[in-house]
Amino acid sequence: xxxxxxxxxxxxxxxxxxxxxxxxxxxxxxxxxxxxxxxxxxxxxxxxxxxxxxxxxxxxxxxxxxxxxxxxxxxxxxxxxxxxxxxxxxxxxxxxxxxxxxxxxxxxxxxxxxxxxxxxxxxxxxxxxxxxxxxxxxxxxxxxxxxxxxxxxxxxxxxxxxxxxxxxxxxxxxxxxxxxxxxxxxxxxxxxxxxxxxxxxxxxxxxxxxxxxxxxxxxxxxxxxxxxxxxxxxxxxxxxxxxxxxxxxxxxxxxxxxxxxxxxxxxxxxxxxxxxxxxxxxxxxxxxxxxxxxxxxxxxxxxxxxxxxxxxxxxxxxxx
Numbered sequence: 001x002x003x004x005x006x007x008x009x010x011x012x013x014x015x016x017x018x019x020x021x022x023x024x025x026x027x028x029x030x031x032x033x034x035x036x037x038x039x040x041x042x043x044x045x046x047x048x049x050x051x052x053x054x055x056x057x058x059x060x061x062x063x064x065x066x067x068x069x070x071x072x073x074x075x076x077x078x079x080x081x082x083x084x085x086x087x088x089x090x091x092x093x094x095x096x097x098x099x100x101x102x103x104x105x106x107x108x109x110x111x112x113x114x115x116x117x118x119x120x121x122x123x124x125x126x127x128x129x130x131x132x133x134x135x136x137x138x139x140x141x142x143x144x145x146x147x148x149x150x151x152x153x154x155x156x157x158x159x160x161x162x163x164x165x166x167x168x169x170x171x172x173x174x175x176x177x178x179x180x181x182x183x184x185x186x187x188x189x190x191x192x193x194x195x196x197x198x199x200x201x202x203x204x205x206x207x208x209x210x211x212x213x214x215x216x217x218x219x220x221x222x223x224x225x226x227x228x229x230x231x232x233x234x235x236x237x238x239x240x241x242x243x244x245x246x247x248x249x250x251x252x253x254x255x256x257x258x259x260x261x262x263x264x265x266x267x268x269x270x271x272x273x274x275x276x277x278x279x280x281x282x283x284x285x286x287x288x289x290x291x292x293x294x295x296x297x298x299x300x301x302x303x304x305x306x307x308x309x310x311x312x313x314x315x316x317x318x319x320x
Contacts, residue, residue, distance in 0.1 A: 132195025
């Protein structure tokens with residue numbers, strides 16, 4: 001009886017709200033708070049967006065023009081609008097003719113440019129890394145004087161040194177040889193300064209001291225410990241040196257007279273100049289196609305090396 005009475009009371013209590021018609025309060029959904037604007041989450045700016053769009057268009061428009069016109073033959077190139085395709089798609093034919101024109105001169109110039117980049121830019125990066133590391137880690141007399149010389153060398157434009165460099169190499173009998181382009185490319189004051197500053201911030205002194213206590217030599221410390229930490233700065237110097245050497249025009253112009261040692265910049269200029277000579281054959285379609293082929297390796301190198309631009313590689317290596 002007691003159990004039946006309790007169950008009856010419970011059923012009446014549960015049915016009470018339905019009988020009285022009491023309203024159930026609506027569920028309150030909390031409002032989502034907007035994230036505060038920070039340097040990582042900035043407030044949108046319409047003028048800045050428009051300015052960025054204009055800069056992007058200014059940067060990409062020449063590249064778009066180059067790609068479009070590389071698909072045209074000589075006739076369409078002169079008769080059609082620059083930012084629109086021609087009657088026939090001639091890209092692959094233009095590439096084939098560019099590689100075989102003038103007994104494969106373009107291929108020879110490409111190999112010359114690769115030689116100058118590998119020896120010049122690679123050597124400049126190695127020397128900048130070694131010199132910047134030494135200036136940042138070791139204390140020796142005359143360090144301030146070296147710093148002043150490096151800063152002064154950064155401020156001097158390369159064109160101001162072109163004539164003295166030519167006279168010096170001509171006196172040594174190195175003019176009109178690959179060494180006249182490679183040796184000046186080994187000197188990179190900006191790369192040396194960049195690696196100096198980067199080493200001072202990226203390589204902890206405590207880490208080097210711990211390696212010396214463990215018995216590691218200085219060369220082993222540099223190549224096994226410091227160099228991995230310096231990889232972002234090293235890649236930056238390498239890319240700057242590669243682009244400068246790949247696009248170098250004035251130095252080879254005054255140093256190289258033999259067409260067999262021309263880089264791509266001088267070779268394409270020679271093709272362009274032959275249209276202004278008496279009886280010369282204009283090959284503007286091949287010049288544009290060659291220019292497109294010239295930028296492909298640089299773009300590929302940038303895409304392959306961008307993963308090395310990382311910071312904080314030494315985080316956690318030193319206990320504070």
